Amino acid sequence: MWDELKRLAAARERRRIDGLFAEDATRAQSFSVEQDGMVLDYSKTQLDAEVVAALLKVAEDAKVGARAEAMFAGDKINETEGRAVLHTALRNLTGTPVLVDGDDVMPEVLGTLGRMEELAREIRASDVTDVVNIGIGGSDLGPKMGTIALAPFHDGPRCHFVSNVDGADIADTLKRCNPATTIFIIASKTFTTIETMTNGKTAWDWLEANGQTTDGKFIALSSNREKAGEWGIPESRVFGFEDWVGGRYSMWGPIGLSMMIAVGPEDFRAFLKGGESMDLHFRNTPLADNMPVMLALVGMWHNQVLGHGTRAVLPYDNRLARLPAYLQQLEMESNGKGVSMDGKDLACNSGPVVWGEPGTNGQHAFYQLIHQGTRVVPCEFLVAARGHEPELRHHHELLVANCLAQSEALMRGRDLEEARGKVAGTFEGDELERQARHRVFPGNRPSTTLIYPQLTPEMLGRIVALYEHRVFVEGVILDINSYDQWGVELGKELATALGPMVSGQQSAENKDGSTQALLAFVHGNAS
Numbered sequence: 001m002w003d004e005l006k007r008l009a010a011a012r013e014r015r016r017i018d019g020l021f022a023e024d025a026t027r028a029q030s031f032s033v034e035q036d037g038m039v040l041d042y043s044k045t046q047l048d049a050e051v052v053a054a055l056l057k058v059a060e061d062a063k064v065g066a067r068a069e070a071m072f073a074g075d076k077i078n079e080t081e082g083r084a085v086l087h088t089a090l091r092n093l094t095g096t097p098v099l100v101d102g103d104d105v106m107p108e109v110l111g112t113l114g115r116m117e118e119l120a121r122e123i124r125a126s127d128v129t130d131v132v133n134i135g136i137g138g139s140d141l142g143p144k145m146g147t148i149a150l151a152p153f154h155d156g157p158r159c160h161f162v163s164n165v166d167g168a169d170i171a172d173t174l175k176r177c178n179p180a181t182t183i184f185i186i187a188s189k190t191f192t193t194i195e196t197m198t199n200g201k202t203a204w205d206w207l208e209a210n211g212q213t214t215d216g217k218f219i220a221l222s223s224n225r226e227k228a229g230e231w232g233i234p235e236s237r238v239f240g241f242e243d244w245v246g247g248r249y250s251m252w253g254p255i256g257l258s259m260m261i262a263v264g265p266e267d268f269r270a271f272l273k274g275g276e277s278m279d280l281h282f283r284n285t286p287l288a289d290n291m292p293v294m295l296a297l298v299g300m301w302h303n304q305v306l307g308h309g310t311r312a313v314l315p316y317d318n319r320l321a322r323l324p325a326y327l328q329q330l331e332m333e334s335n336g337k338g339v340s341m342d343g344k345d346l347a348c349n350s351g352p353v354v355w356g357e358p359g360t361n362g363q364h365a366f367y368q369l370i371h372q373g374t375r376v377v378p379c380e381f382l383v384a385a386r387g388h389e390p391e392l393r394h395h396h397e398l399l400v401a402n403c404l405a406q407s408e409a410l411m412r413g414r415d416l417e418e419a420r421g422k423v424a425g426t427f428e429g430d431e432l433e434r435q436a437r438h439r440v441f442p443g444n445r446p447s448t449t450l451i452y453p454q455l456t457p458e459m460l461g462r463i464v465a466l467y468e469h470r471v472f473v474e475g476v477i478l479d480i481n482s483y484d485q486w487g488v489e490l491g492k493e494l495a496t497a498l499g500p501m502v503s504g505q506q507s508a509e510n511k512d513g514s515t516q517a518l519l520a521f522v523h524g525n526a527s
């Protein structure tokens with residue numbers, strides 16, 4: 001299926017994207033999709049009608065629509081783990097029945113949401129000053145990213161997020177908390193993750209060491225109610241979810257509790273509503289006008305067809321600072337797979353390396369490479385039409401100007417003639433030529449821009465769900481399982497085995513020479 005697309009790509013190799021605008025000034029209208037006031041503009045890419053048609057055919061042949069319906073219907077599309085994939089049920093606010101093995105899961109989902117809201121209200125009305133969410137991966141990145149994103153709506157207690165097993169993380173956090181007015185949320189789907197269990201125990205010991213009771217100070221968010229109970233958290237403080245919610249898709253349910261406590265149940269519901277509206281768009285919109293589908297197809301054109309192996313996510317929205325990190329797990333843990341559903345080697349690239357930083361900070365760090373480096377990095381800009389600080393409107397105008405300038409600069413570049421003009425008064429002869437060469441920008445570098453009115457809870461829900469469905473579409477086309485993560489297991493197993501060798505209780509004689517040398521260094525410098 002990629003052959004035809006590669007043929008189309010080869011035929012366009014020398015074509016300039018800015019030339020496409022010269023041919024058709026209304027290109028931005030034809031090569032963009034809208035969802036309820038949010039627009040994805042993909043006109044600053046090499047896509048044209050023929051390429052779009054070929055990409056849509058790939059999506060049709062992969063039966064993206066039917067596969068999406070299978071997901072929403074609770075089919076066990078996570079085949080390697082025999083599980084349904086139903087994070088969408090967590091934001092199904094209408095309560096339309098969703099069946100798993102013949103049982104409607106919605107009463108339980110909405111019941112848990114109601115319990116979370118009750119507890120969040122209670123905590124927000126209490127003297128609790130600090131809430132510490134202890135979790136890692138999907139049990140950290142989502143609520144942390146969302147809480148930062150919704151800072152203008154944050155009117156509850158302070159929220160902290162501890163994830164790393166490095167003692168520095170919890171030590172630095174606890175220094176900022178008052179033991180008498182701090183509560184802890186232990187967020188772990190499995191309730192076995194070593195980092196989270198270790199940090200949880202340290203928090204427990206910290207309360208005791210500071211003369212506090214641990215009663216009522218811990219809340220568990222987990223699929224493993226039994227383990228949470230064994231750990232010492234009473235049932236009334238455990239918020240469960242089922243195995244059909246993947247860790248990296250879980251911020252919509254109990255794992256989002258810290259964010260709900262921060263912004264309040266009403267704004268959390270608005271976030272869910274935003275996700276639900278993107279679900280409806282995804283299910284009911286033809287492929288060509290479907291935002292997650294087009295976002296996925298543009299990405300696949302750049303990665304699987306053109307071979308650009310990375311993608312920069314560049315939010316010109318400082319409160320989305322953690323979005324790239326969140327997307328790294330969502331996209332790379334989901335679609336970083338080497339075999340297809342039937343266990344055969346993938347015949348093309350898996351999902352790309354996703355990275356990024358908020359603009360304008362990134363401009364003063366790595367944009368040099370994006371503009372003049374030898375690798376093409378497709379860029380994904382995000383920007384809001386307005387900020388939350390009307391009195392600082394001039395800041396926002398500068399922010400928007402920078403965002404638009406970057407995508408324009410990437411597209412047009414600067415040719416040698418123009419570069420010569422820049423240095424003409426300062427240099428001459430060979431030196432002028434040499435200096436000018438350094439100021440040439442190849443341009444013709446693709447980018448997309450997601451533009452929306454303002455970053456509200458509802459908008460955040462739409463953006464997160466957009467990316468989730470994009471991952472789904474890409475996974476379907478690649479025919480991989482986007483919902484397992486076997487690739488994280490080997491390292492965990494080896495770390496467990498290495499533990500006693502690091503502490504010196506076990507010999508490392510069976511380890512490779514490098515590992516032995518590194519262990520010897522640790523032993524020689526441990527105290």
Ligand SMILES: O=P(O)(O)OC[C@H]1O[C@](O)(CO)[C@@H](O)[C@@H]1O
Binds near residue numbers: 189196
């Ligand atoms: O929520 P848990 O079970 O502690 O897992 C944390 C994270 O660990 C992973 O399993 C990867 O190791 C992620 O998929 C998950 O989000």
